[in-house]
Amino acid sequence: MSYLYKTPKLLKWYYPDLIWDYPLEDKSIYLTFDDGPTKExxxxxxxxxxxxxAQATFFCVGNNVQSCKEEFNEIIVRGHSVGNHTFNHLNGRNHSLLSYIRDVRKCDKVFKSSLFRPPHGRLSKKQSLALTKDFKIIMWDVLSGDFDQNLSGEDCYNAVINNVVNGSIVVFxxxxxxxxxxxxxxxxxLDELTSRGYTFKAIK
Ligand SMILES: [Zn+2]
Structure with a gap:
């Protein structure tokens, strides 16, 4: 496994300009859904x-928004937040500053948001510096691991439940x-955290 369910404090310290969680007094959780929308x-x-x-935040890929307009509108109509996740789901590590920013801009032409999340969580210092001028960069505190085909649904549930605290940003x-x-x-x-008294908020 090359990732951690819980983001280490050191990483949060190294990238203080990025948003990893919201230290809140009240029992709120920020669910986020990356890579959509999808027809399925x-x-x-x-x-x-x-x-x-529950309100949530959807980090959408520009290309998918263009092909799933109805689903995208439904996200908006229901009052959830949306964020830019590049047009082509680029990995920041494999792209120059210029071509990366160009892809973020292309997504920005499809829909407007002040939020951004880098695909694969990969972003160089230069890229992040360029983007923080126009976006709040939203990372996460807890990964569900739902992208990992070696895990079961039960594993993903446990990863979330065992790691969330007030103000956690969770990735699905x-x-x-x-x-x-x-x-x-x-x-x-949703069932378990609701029964523990949590509410679910969108990132604004
Ligand atoms: Zn992604």
Whole structure:
């Protein structure tokens, strides 16, 4: 496993300009869904969130927004937040500053947001510096691991439940690849955290 469910404090310290969590007194959790929208799963996620009165943040890929306009509008209509996740889901490590920023701008032409999350969590210092001028860069505190085909839905549920605290930003994926685990983990996470008195807020 080449990632950690819980973001280490050292990383948060090294990138103080990026947002990793919201230290809150009240019991709020910030659920986030990356990589959508999708024709297959966005509506399912929205229906489920609705049952719990849960607000969330969707970091959308520009290209997917263009091909799933109806699903994207549904996210907006239901009052959730959206964030830029580049147009082509670029890995910052493999792209120059210029070509990376160009792709972020291309996504910005498809929809407007003041929020940005780098695909794969990869962002150089230069890229992050350039983007913090126009965006709040939203990282995370807890990874569900739903993208990992070696995990079960139950593993993803446990990763979230064992690591969240007040103000945690949690990553799930609105993607075909993550769906088998998401569909098991998300209902259980919503159920359990609701019963523990948490509410779910969108990042603004
Ligand atoms: Zn992504």
């Amino acid at each position: 799963h966005t509506k399912w996620i929205l229906e489920l969130l609705g049952k719990y009165d 994926h609105d993607s075909i690849k993550a769906a088998p685990r998401l569909k098991i983990a998300l209902p259980k996470v």
